[in-house]
Amino acid sequence: MFLLSLVLFVALLTVVLYYQPGLIVSSVALIVGLFGLTYLSGAMWLILIPVAALLVLLNLTPVRRKLITEPAYQFLQKAMPPMSVTEREAMEAGTTWWEKDLFSGKPDWKKFVNIELPQLSEKEQSFLDNEVETFCGLIDEWQIFQDQDLSPEAWQFLKDKGFFGLIIPEAFGGKDFGPYAQSRIMSKIASRSVTAAVTAMVPNSLGPGELLMKYGTEEQKQHWLPGLADGTEIPCFGLTGPEAGSDAGSIPDTGVVCKGEHEGKDVLGIRLSFSKRWITLAPVATVVGLAFKLRDPDGLLGDSDKIDYGITCALLPATHPGVEIGRRHNPGSPFMNGPVKGTDVFIPVDWIIGGAAMAGKGWRMLIECLGAGRGVSLPALSTASGEMSYLTVGAYSRIRRQFNMEIGKFEGVQEATAEIAANGYTLEAFRQLVTRGLDFGAPAVMTAMAKYHATEMMRTSVGHAMDVVSGRAIQMGPRNFCVFAYRALPVAITVEGANILTRSLMIFGQGAMRCHPYLFDEVQTLQASDKEAALVEFDGLFMKHLGHVFGNIARLKLFSFTRAKLSSVPVNADDFSKVWYQRINHLSAALAVAADVALGVLGGDLKRRELLSARLGDVHSQLFIACSLLKYHSVHPRTQEEDAHAEYALTLALHKAQQALLDFYQNFPSRFIAWAIKAATFPLGAHYSAPSDNSVRELGNLIMDDNVVRQRLSEYVYVSRDPEDAVGRVETTYQMLLALGDVWQSFSRAQAKGELTGANIDERLDDAVAKGIIQQADIEPLKAYDARRFDCLLTDHFDQL
Structure with missing residues (x-):
């Protein structure tokens, strides 16, 4: 009876702990239950007495505080290291959502049931279907690579059509699009050109526009936002430097509050010295955002007891005296990136984003605004790469044959293509839930997850794509549909916080x-x-x-x-x-x-x-x-x-x-x-x-088929139908193969078995007709496909490099 009573008590305790009805209710339930069990088995008093004593202790607040809470408080005070100002600001910044x-x-x-995935508005859908579609048709990543820049026409189109003002309110001439629309726009552009996507995404993620909208004074908004929206102003933001990358809180750049002359007047201002590196759009920027550590040794801001204000953000024209835009960096993808320097640059204190009242609050501003880059831009680029890997590698693995069989049928290849398929599906699902979360604020933890795991899935999928396409994937040229995503990987995993530190410290x-x-x-x-x-x-x-x-x-x-x-x-x-x-x-x-x-x-x-x-x-x-x-x-x-x-x-x-x-x-x-x-x-x-071999085979086969998932993923990206385009060549060849149905397979199987005679494909096709393997009407479509198939497998070659 004692063992039964003990089991019943454990069950009761589990129920109480599971539902947690509150300390008093829980105590009453346990005591009443123990009295009843003691009545059944007298030995249960051995449990009743210590449990009752513990419950009395917990319910007597003064005694509990003296014996339990105060020692715990003192122990934790010694065990927990002090939290720095920047750490506290980072912890307080942003919001939480489903991840909590x-x-x-x-x-x-x-x-969770009440969470609805995001939908595009009519205006957002129209922009995707028209402006984004047209822009994708204007750009060619191979030409961009050769020129090391977007074409003048592409630059002008981005400005004229408002691509730099997607997040800016309509009152200032912007589009005022939501996070999901921004993500869809950037991923569609990225499916065509990573360089163009990075160019378009930076003004819409960590940059002056977002900071101004959230924290700027009304005067600052009126002055800068219309130009940022229509592209007459090109922004960059200087945060990182030679000794401050992911540890942005350690930036050595300084600003000292002082009096100085600006436009012929004596004004209260800041004398800045800074050296920034790896700043995207810096070489073409007209307006520069800066993060620096502000000091006010003379108490000119009004608080004589406060000297070190901490990280502060300001906005200044790129042509301002003393600002020096350096020569371009080469980050592997030819988007604009370079250094910004300045020594003893004087600016009015009113150029602090948000004015003097926001002095020293830059770190929190930056942490909250990093949500767009981490939660929208880089996951959008990764999603595009994952979906394009699904489409192109799936098609290519069906077109390409070795040992008289589609390479996608080999189980070793399927181990890679199955993960490409799963990642393509996952990235789209992940993107949609994350951007929905951004509608409710800026969840810092969720966006850190999105940045790290989306870019790592991109790394995996693109790596597998290079492996499957093999030699066809490593030869640079206008036919290569894999290599530019591969070249962009270091950018994706490094910017907006290096992946190693995002994973090990932030999440x-x-x-x-x-x-x-x-x-x-x-x-x-x-x-x-x-x-x-x-x-x-x-x-x-x-x-x-x-x-x-x-x-x-x-x-x-x-x-x-x-x-x-x-x-x-x-x-x-x-x-x-x-x-x-x-x-x-x-x-x-x-x-x-x-x-x-x-x-x-x-x-x-x-x-x-x-x-x-x-x-x-x-x-x-x-x-x-x-x-x-x-x-x-x-x-x-x-x-x-x-x-x-x-x-x-x-x-x-x-x-x-x-x-x-x-x-x-x-x-x-x-x-x-x-x-x-x-x-x-x-x-x-x-x-x-882990996924079973049967699952690997199933997904490895599905990625080669025109299945419903493939059809849906193709709607999120730009898929060229031009047979001379890198992606278009593979896609149009694949569509020709699908149109043939089983005819090509029947012909190839007979040819592989040696059942057909003839010195060339024309003779073998005639023999296949004679033997009833194919119909006469199949000859021309098969010949056309065979020519396209062979062309699809070729790589580029050049007279000289």
Whole structure:
């Protein structure tokens, strides 16, 4: 009877922790339950007494604070390193969205159901169908590469049609397009030319336009925004320098508040010295945004006690005296990029973006405005590369034959093409959920996920494309449809925060603070000056935090043993998606427990344990990616092709999340704790396998077919129908092959088996007709296709380089 009573108590405790009805209700439920179990088995008093004592302690607030909260507060004050101003601003900047639910360990699927994927407005769709389509027809990446610049006609078209003012309100002459429209526009351009896409995306991401709209004074907006919108002003923004790349907070550039002369008048201003590098559009810019560290040693801004204001942003004309635009860099893709320098450059204090009131607030401004570059521009470029890899490699792997078989039929090739197909599908799904999130603010964690994982998927897909297309892909020339995306990879993974640091520092570093329901507020109390008030606030937060931890442990153990079969899912989940939502519930609880354990055991040292924090960030990111896949899958009609793409991509995402957890457990310094949480997460071993060989074969075959996913992805990019164009040559040849149906396959099979005689294709075609393998009417289409097929396989050659 005692064992039964003990089991019943554990069940009761699990239910209480799972639902967390509040401390008083939970205490009453446990005490009443224990009294009842003690009545059944007298031995249960051994459990009743210590549990009752603990519950009394927790419910007596003064005693609890003295014995539990205050020691914990003092311990954490010593364990947690002080938070710098820039760190605090980075943590406070931006917003949170669905990624916070996933980090909590208890996703609110009712909230997820209400998320609707973004749609283009009538104006946005018209711009894509007309201006963007026309612009794509104007540009040729091979010609751009040879000229090392866009054509004058392309530049003028970008200016005249408002491509530089997509985010600027209509009141100032801009388009006022949303994040999804911006992403769609940039990805369509990128599918044609990465150089043109980078040129168009920079003014619409981290640049003066966005900073002015959010923080500029009305006078600054009226002065600059109309010119930025119509292209008469070309902006650049100087942030990074020789010794400040991803660590933008360490910029050495300085500004000192002083009096000086401007336009013949004595004004309050700033004397700047700066040296910026790798600044996109700098060589052609007419207006330069600058980030620098501001000092006011004489208290001229009105606060005599404040000398160091910190990072500040200002805007000045590129022709302003002392500003020097240097010679161009060569980043591999021929977009405009170069240095900006200045020594003792005097500007009025009114040129601070937002005026003097925004002095020292530049870091927060930049962190919030980086959302566009991280969440829109670079993921758009990556999505275009992923979708074009799907279309071109899928077509080429069916056209190209070796050993008398399409190369796409070889399982070794299918291992690569299946991942290309899954990545193309994932990137589109990811882009749509991320841009929807941007409609609700600037979630810094979500956009960091988007930047890192989208560009890494681009790296994988483009790398596989080069592998499959092989020698055809490495020969530069107007026929090559792979190489320019390959050359752009270093740009994608480096700018807007290098990928290594984005993964190892930003995603979990910001995620832990911003997405945890209590941690950031707790840290704030640890650094408060009023210790007594802070302790009272900390007490409430700490108790909720403990409930959060133990609740997630209970959820995790329950989900681990039941495979989360009983966990909640969205009300509209179908038979395909239900199991994936349940798996996300399991891994979300595992992430929450692992994060709290890591923070509790390692404290401030976790900041330096980048390998561990990166793995937790990977778990968080893959869960978000999985949610984007489920949302994207749910809005399309169920087909075998759609399910195959979604299942492969979901399997891959959750396998990666699981592997990141296993690697975290394997390397966690406290081995007993690592063993305990691993056993709680995977008591029967790892749950989630990588995609099976059958899945690889299925997707490897589908990418060669004109399936519904291929058709949809082709709508998001520019696919030339010109047989002399790099992409158009492959696409038109592929369409000819599709039109032939099984005729080409029948002819090729007979030819490979030696069933046909003849010295050339004409004679073999005649023989095939005679033997009933093909019809007379098939001869001319087959001859035309064979000529195009051969031309499609050729690479460029030159008299001299």
